[in-house]
Amino acid sequence: APKPHRGDWAVIAQEHPELWAGIIDIEPSEGTQQHYQEQSLMVLNQILRPEGENQIALRGGQAYVPRLIHQQQQSQSGSLPLQLKPDSTYLITGGLGSLGLKIAEWMVDKGARYLVLVGRSQPNPRASEIIGKLEEQGVMVVLEQVDVSQEAQVRDCLNRIQVSLPPLKGIIHGAGVLEDGVLLHQDWAKFAKVMKPKVEGAWNLHRLTQEMALDLFVLFSSATSILGTPGQGNYSAANGFLDSLSHYRKGQGANALSINWGPWAEMGLAAGVGKRMTMLGIEPIQSPQGLQILEQLLAQDVAQVGVLPVEWSTLKQRLPIELPLFLSEVITTETLPPQGDGENDNSGIFDQLLASTTTQREELLKDYLKQQIAKALGISREISGSSNLMDLGADSLMIVEVLNSCKKDLKITLYPREFYERPTITALAEYLALEMERLHQPQPTQTSLTTTSLSDIKNWANPWAWNNNSERNFTKPSQRNRSMVFLLCSPRSGSTLLRVMLAGHRDLFCPPELHLLPFDTMAERNQSLGSTHLGEGLARAFMEIMNLDAEASTTLVEEITEQDWSIQKVYGRLQVVQTCSASQ
Known part of the structure; x- marks a missing residue:
């Protein structure tokens, strides 16, 4: 069945390159236990494979993957021109828009004499003028004010x-x-x-015309559903459904064609984003060229075709992610310029920043950010370091583009919040300089984790029952521990959100939920949690406070569990140890 999510996975991958986004299409269930097991094993096998495929269909024990391939524009010499039937009716949804009207004029040129133009509003003066000219040629043009998403309205229109x-x-x-x-x-x-x-709208038209012998069922999809465009997840998903519907109809023996159009020049929905598409290397389609290609496609037996004049090398450079294997047939080493070509090449910026002083690093980052932001804004003039980028017209899509460039060139993952909090190039450069040092520069006198023998851990656990005057034998850290925050509450949405926020602070340590409060003793806790991951928070806390490695911390938790410490005692000892460590 048609699926809209086929279009939005690529947008997720581009807006969030730190995540894996993809689709595994499993075979329709046969209802047997063996079938379920086989499907589960195949899905697991695909997830664990290292090839990087993110679109996979599992059929008959085999895995199939899609590839975008070139299809040369065919010459019309030797083939008969398209001739529409003058005694038939042709319906165009979106028929009162600029592209819909252009298609209507073209269909009349190809012989159509009965047109139904469907739209949700009345025609504007320009549309009325075009419709009047068509009627002067003897064409009957029927205007239907219909919301195609409403089944009843579509049914009534078809009945009329x-x-x-x-x-x-x-x-x-x-x-x-x-x-x-x-x-x-x-x-x-x-x-x-x-x-x-x-x-x-497409589903209503499909369902309500299944009994009709249609010569044409053409779905105007978009290149966004195959390439993914940041900021257009909803539009990509919607067009992905059209692509799936076309294949679905073909599988049922019905007529269908989905065309993944690039932007048409000065018309259609993409006209408003044409500048952004041009920056990606996708040029607008001129009307004569688009109509000629449409005529050629209607003569072919295909379910889906992408039509976009694209400079693949430019598109590759602007992708915020590694080259998807889906594009590997059209973007090859032969289609790309040598690495390092171009005035905006940033392949060496990372090493250059690592070799710079703090002051030099900030200046380099200012120049880098000016270049990236100017590219995102589509301007060539110099940008002041103190200018508020929001005032310059930077929107959320442009911010995502800049942040993705930072991830690719600087190996730093940023989020829009960090951009909004520092809306000038100077402030953002200062922040990135600190992040470069924190993430990529060797830190002096790093505290090494203590590898401790089992006997020492047991000795540590036993003296924890000491009185206040007992000797506390902890390894003195070489530097002061980070400030620590413990949230003493049961897990719930609010506390979990606060914990995540605190954990993201570079100067704080906030361990995962300790899972202590619901229990009276460590033995009771162990019996309830068992071998789940829920017990890891306490071990993480010990690792940070006492400078232990994972094995030693786990052993310590096992010891106090075996001794069946009370939860009150665990909290008390955590407080004592933290105070002791912080004062050393």
Whole structure:
């Protein structure tokens, strides 16, 4: 069945390159236990494979992966031109938009004499002018104010066509809206706004015309569903559904074609983002070229074709992630310039920063950020280090692009929050300089973890029952421990969020949940938690406070569990040990 998530995985991968995003399409269940086991093993095997595939279909015990391949534009010499039937009706959704009207004019040139233009609003003056010219040529143009996401409205529209017009022979589904924004700023309302006309509209047209002998069922999809465009997760998902629907119809023996269009020049939804697409190396499609390609595609027996004039080397340079294997057939070493070419090459910036002093590093980072932000904004003028980047027009999509460049060139993972808190190049450069030093520079006098024998650990555990005057034999750390925060509450959403926030602070140590409060003794705790990972928080706390390695810390937890310490006693000793370590 058609699936919208086929389009948004690539956007997730580009907006969050620190995560793995992909699709494993398993075979429809046969309902047997053996089938479930085989499918589970195959999924696990694919997850553990190192090849880097992120689109996999499992069928008949085999794994299949997709590849984008070149298809040369075919010459029309020797083939008959497309001829639409003058005694048939053709329906265009999104028919009152600039692209829909251009398609209507083209269909008339190809012989159509009955058109139904579907839109949610009344035609504007420009649309009325074009429709008037078509009617002067003897064409009957019927305007239908219909929301294609509403099944009842689509059914009524089709019934009116059946009653008053020649048989419906062709559908071009071009309806759609945009509501861009990075996934972290999206909500379901924004997703639904974009998905409804594409997904529900296409599904309604599919279901309600299954009994009709259609010559054309064309879905205007977008290149975003195959390439992924940061900030267009909802739009990519919606178009991914159209692609899946086309393959689904083909599998049922019905007519279907999904075209992954690049941006059309000065028209269509992509006209507003044409500048950004150009920066990615994707040039706009001129109307005569697009219409010529459409005619050629209608003569072919294919389910899905991408149409985009693209400079692959530019696209590769702008990708925030490693080259997806899906593109490996079209982006090869032969299509790319040698490494280091181009005035904006940053292949050596990381080593240069490591070899610089703090002052030099900040200046280098200022120049680097100016270059990246100017590229994201699409401007060539000099940007002041003190300018507020929000005032310059930087939006969430541009910020994601800059942050992804930082990850690729500087090996630093940043988040939009860190950008918003430092909206000037100077402030951001200072922060990145500190992060470079913290993450990539050798730290002086690092405290080494203590490897301790089992007998020493047992001796440590026993004296923990000491009185306040007992000797406390802890290894003195070579530097003061970080400040520590313990959240003494049971796990819940609020405390978990606070714990994650504190754990992200470089100057604080906040261990995972200790899982002590629900129990009276360590033996009771051990019986409840067993061998789950929930007990790791206490061991982590001991590692940090007492400067132990993992084995020694685990042994210590085992010892106090065997002695069945009370939970109150564990908390008390943690407080004493932390105070002692901090004062040394």
